[in-house]
Amino acid sequence: MNGLKSALSEVELVNAKLNQLPDKADILLCPPATLVCAMAAVAGPRLKIGGQTCHTAESGAHTGDVSAQMLADAGASYVIVGHSERRADHAETDSVVAAQAEAALGAGLVPIICVGETLDQREAGATAQVITDQLSGSLPDALTGANFVVAYEPVWAIGTGKVASIEQIEAVHTAIRALLSARFGDQGAGTPILYGGSMKPGNAAEILGVNDVNGGLIGGASLKASDFVAIYEAAIA
Numbered sequence: 707m708n709g710l711k712s713a714l715s716e717v718e719l720v721n722a723k724l725n726q727l728p729d730k731a732d733i734l735l736c737p738p739a740t741l742v743c744a745m746a747a748v749a750g751p752r753l754k755i756g757g758q759t760c761h762t763a764e765s766g767a768h769t770g771d772v773s774a775q776m777l778a779d780a781g782a783s784y785v786i787v788g789h790s791e792r793r794a795d796h797a798e799t800d801s802v803v804a805a806q807a808e809a810a811l812g813a814g815l816v817p818i819i820c821v822g823e824t825l826d827q828r829e830a831g832a833t834a835q836v837i838t839d840q841l842s843g844s845l846p847d848a849l850t851g852a853n854f855v856v857a858y859e860p861v862w863a864i865g866t867g868k869v870a871s872i873e874q875i876e877a878v879h880t881a882i883r884a885l886l887s888a889r890f891g892d893q894g895a896g897t898p899i900l901y902g903g904s905m906k907p908g909n910a911a912e913i914l915g916v917n918d919v920n921g922g923l924i925g926g927a928s929l930k931a932s933d934f935v936a937i938y939e940a941a942i943a
Contacts (some may be wrong), residue, residue: 707738711741713741714748716929716930716931717749717753717931718733718748719932719935720753720931720935721749721750721752724938727939727942728915731921731942733752733936734754735749735754735755735770735805736757736784736785736786738758738759739757739776742858745781746782747781749781753816754783754784756782756783756786756787756815757772757774757777757782757794757815759785759786759787759789759806760772760773760777760806760810761806761829762802763806764813768928773808774812774813780799783815784815784817786817786820787807787814787817787819788803788820788821788844790864791864794861799843800842803820803844804846804941805846806939807819807844812848816854818856818857819843819857820858820902820923821840821858822837823837823860823862823863825862827864834881837858837878837882838885839935841856841882842885849914850890851891851893851896852893854897855897855900856899856900857899857923858875858878858881858901859902859903859923860903864902865901865926868904876914877915879916879919880917880918880919882899883899898920899918899920899921900923901913904925905923905927905928906927906933907928907937910922910937910940911943921941922939922941
């Protein structure tokens with residue numbers, strides 16, 4: 707829940723910097739719903755726009771909510787579903803997240819399905835079980851393995867400055883890859899898996915070098931063009 711129209715100047719800076727860099731990785735911004743349309747209008751051809759969540763229904767009596775169709779109509783091509791803050795603040799369960807992902811697919815959007823454990827779950831040694839249970843329950847039958855993205859975001863590392871160790875990240879991403887490959891076969895072996903826990907310019911290269919880390923779900927570092935583009939540069943190095 708950050709960003710006003712004044713933030714569009716940062717998008718223009720991102721566009722300008724991207725024009726000077728090789729086109730070797732996908733780059734996406736997911737602003738608040740109030741900015742999706744305006745951001746899509748100023749985004750250059752290499753910068754995709756997405757939503758931060760969507761309702762499970764196409765339309766109806768859901769005041770204050772945003773449907774996947776609305777996001778697509780505003781210029782989005784992706785949408786985040788199941789972010790830990792949505793799960794915690796809005797009691798979104800795995801089944802709700804699966805329905806949101808299905809709604810996204812129906813609107814022509816690519817869902818980014820988030821999973822992650824709390825500090826208590828990590829310390830209890832339940833990380834692997836929590837992640838596999840969450841992911842299994844959050845994947846609708848309409849998925850093929852090639853039409854969605856998974857993001858692993860340890861809840862205890864979001865906005866705290868804490869970052870999971872390389873070994874911890876690799877262990878979870880390996881488990882996610884195994885689940886995706888078992889369910890979707892060869893397509894699951896290629897499903898992008900993002901890491902989303904306080905990634906920033908200083909640690910991006912190391913994290914992005916981990917096996918089965920295919921990108922980042924960036925939080926605070928996405929608010930400034932210089933930081934965001936620095937992470938992109940790490941991704942294409």
